[in-house]
Amino acid sequence: MTTTATEAGLKKSWGWMAAFAVISLVGGVLALLNPFAATLAATMMAGWAFAFLGAMQVIQSFQIKGWGGFIWALLFGLLTLAVGVSLIFNPLAGMVSLTMLVAVLFIVTGIVKVMLSFSLRPVTGWGWVLLSGIVSLVLGVMIFADIFAAATQVLGILLGIELISNGVLFLFTALGLRNLR
Template sequence: MAVLAVICIVGGFLALLNPFGATVFAVTLAGWVFLIQGVIQVIHAFRVRDWSGFIWSLGIGVLSLLVGVVLVADPLAGAIPLTLLVAVLFLATGVAKTMFALALRPASGWVWVLASGLVSVVLGVMILAGLPATATTILGLLLGIELVSNGVLFLFVALGLRRIGS
């Protein structure tokens, strides 16, 4: 666990030092995931040709293949739609967390849920406001922050496990 923590922290700081490179990496990785998923989906579609959902399964597979090819061939072009998707996800989760917080209002701690929701909404708006200029770096910055955050978490878990074991 400690090794994973160090890998995440180092990778996160590298991403923060070069958010453009990290964005290209993240988009290319997403492209490969779409390609692999597309191949698996197309193979699956032809294995169940008699199924009523064959056309849908094949269509989703072909679409995934096309998205994968575009993202791998030109990661910078793919950065804009992926950044837009991230912004929309921030907005959607922010609104959901805000509504959840208001439903929790009499309970203790509801303010923290509200704060988290508002932060997500603000981040979504900031990302949308910066498009398309921010598309070349925002995914890399978010990846770096996520890796450092996970690395710190894994470090604390590793230290906690070490204490439990002794």
């Protein structure tokens, strides 16, 4: 069986994917070793992303003459820009705000999972959905219980876990690409 040009190209790219895996795994370990620095970095990156997107939205709002949605697009852009600038110039307060958002998301997700689990009760495995919901709720409550301490750690820990998860994904993808026929 001959390989197609696409398969051959994919096989050649395994080295890049392996490099992505190493970078992601190292970044994840570093984030877990220093969650405060990772949290600060994540907050600053979010700030710059919001600032850039807000500025682009403001510019875009002026691009269409006579558009009825101009004022809303402009206000949205200015609000997004203000959030970004706030995160950049006051990252410690930004850490608290973003951590509160994460806690709220955990709690809301937990409630939804618990409700979903009860609707799945006749299905085998519904208890795992319930357990996942309870874990999400507990995490959200734990974050809120000590929000200021959590604000310096939670985002960095979550970033580290995400980077390690991505690194594992990239590693197994690289190995799969390398073994293409």
